[in-house]
Amino acid sequence: MDGVPLGFQPMRVDRGNSATVIVGSSGELVRIDEFGTTLHQPVKPFPAPVTGGAVLNDIWVGTWVEHELQQARMAALPLAGEWVSGGGKEMLRQRAESADLMPSSSIWSRFLDAEPMAVSRAGDGLFFATLHRGIYKIDKEATEIWRAPYPEWLDLSGLGSRDYLVSSNEVDGRIVIWSVAGGVMVLDSKDGGHVLSTVVSLPDSLSGVRHDDNGGWLLLLNSGRIALLDDFESEPVGIRTPGP
Known part of the structure; x- marks a missing residue:
């Protein structure tokens, strides 16, 4: 990947035509292009591990699960858009009952029960x-x-x-x-x-x-x-x- 370290432990790769998403063990995400060059710094849109994901044309859809707080989310992030990190685990802990903390940079997101x-x-x-x-x-x-x-x-x-x-x-x-x-x-x-x-x-x-x-x-x-x-x-x- 252009000789640049990711800065996190990769867990899975979700491949797409326009970009590929590398998923880290603690919920980190980074996109790479067809040549393996990273397109941005790693981000954590949601304070939980990513448990699944797939590329659908021009979006990546992922799932996050925080077992300790019994919180789960699904969200779609645009492959061509800007990705930024979201709130931390403490924010999720404070707002767990309202379930209104969603993954950042998402086109759509859902709370899963x-x-x-x-x-x-x-x-x-x-x-x-x-x-x-x-x-x-x-x-x-x-x-x-x-x-x-x-x-x-x-x-x-x-x-x-x-x-x-x-x-x-x-x-x-x-x-x-x-x-x-x-x-x-x-x-x-x-x-x-x-x-x-x-x-x-x-x-x-x-x-x-x-x-x-x-x-x-x-x-x-x-x-x-x-x-x-x-x-x-x-x-x-x-x-x-x-x-x-």
Whole structure:
């Protein structure tokens, strides 16, 4: 990135055509251009970690969660506009009950009454879930396109945190949702209709999922190992990775 240090620990990268957003572990954000040059100094629009995000054409939509104060937000920031830092955690603590502190520099913002998760781009819109409330698809103006019930997997009823969603991927016009315990639900991306619900047997809990049209599913496990999965009728193949 033009040889200039970011000044924070990067956690994730959300790629777009006009700009890419680098997300830090403490809620820092910085945009870089196609050559990897930083476009501005790092900012913290909201005093909480960023838990998810995606680029939709000319905006970046992110989610923030402050677990201690039980506060969650979603907001859209323009990729071409100015980004500035917002209020600090003390301001959030003082105004937590009124929920009127929103991410700075946003085009639109929303207060969320449950933890957002499994955020991903779905066509020209955004897919996300809120814990035990529902799953949603919205457009870039935050207008709801559809909603569906929060998934449950009866085969996983004895496992703690079984319903926590860690990933969503759009594949062939369908949204594939993964839970931390290996539960999988497939919905139609156009209308949210139910397509499939199943469970993939895993040696450890999931931390994330990637998909490639040629390589199939790459399952990232919390133990640091990975597993490969061809389809939902096959068994995952575990692969040891170097390191402690």
